[in-house]
């Protein structure tokens with residue numbers, strides 16, 4: 001721990017040498033362009049691999065960079081990033097050699113985390129034919145990492161947060177990247193809009209205002225029915 005505090009002091013000195021107002025400026029607020037959803041793996045540090053500094057990237061990390069629709073943590077980060085910070089680009093970043101992805105494919109129990117890994121097993125089910133068709137285990141897992149990123153970008157598109165943003169004043173761009181730990185390079189999977197709109201007829205929803213209108217119509221209809229029943233009694 002001593003080392004961390006010492007490193008911190010050295011870093012502060014270095015930043016202040018470059019710009020004496022560096023921290024005062026940062027303290028005024030943040031306006032990051034990016035939201036980064038990555039794996040918790042210590043070898044995938046969001047800022048270092050993207051060359052972004054403090055204030056430039058809002059970050060959420062979990063095991064295997066998942067977008068799970070019951071995860072209040074992820075959803076809160078997403079809503080705040082999109083609606084308040086108004087980020088413009090959302091990146092789901094997976095990485096080859098991901099332990100979470102490998103564990104999901106291994107068919108063993110690991111305890112509590114199995115519930116989380118089930119979400120990756122769902123990705124295997126969705127792409128079972130392609131997954132089982134790859135003979136080499138290393139290649140199969142590498143492809144699963146990519147499939148998982150693509151499905152998590154899709155999962156973003158399924159949220160009402162992203163759907164409303166796309167129709168409103170802040171149409172964010174969604175990206176799927178994979179980081180190669182062995183090379184240090186990021187690969188863009190080019191998860192395009194066509195892929196997102198494939199399932200629009202299933203996952204596309206109208207905004208709440210409409211739901212409220214429907215509800216009001218239903219209440220009015222019920223009231224009318226009540227009044228008629230009263231009159232006829």
Ligand SMILES: [Zn+2]
Pocket residue numbers: 039040041063064065095097098099100101
């Ligand atoms: Zn990982």
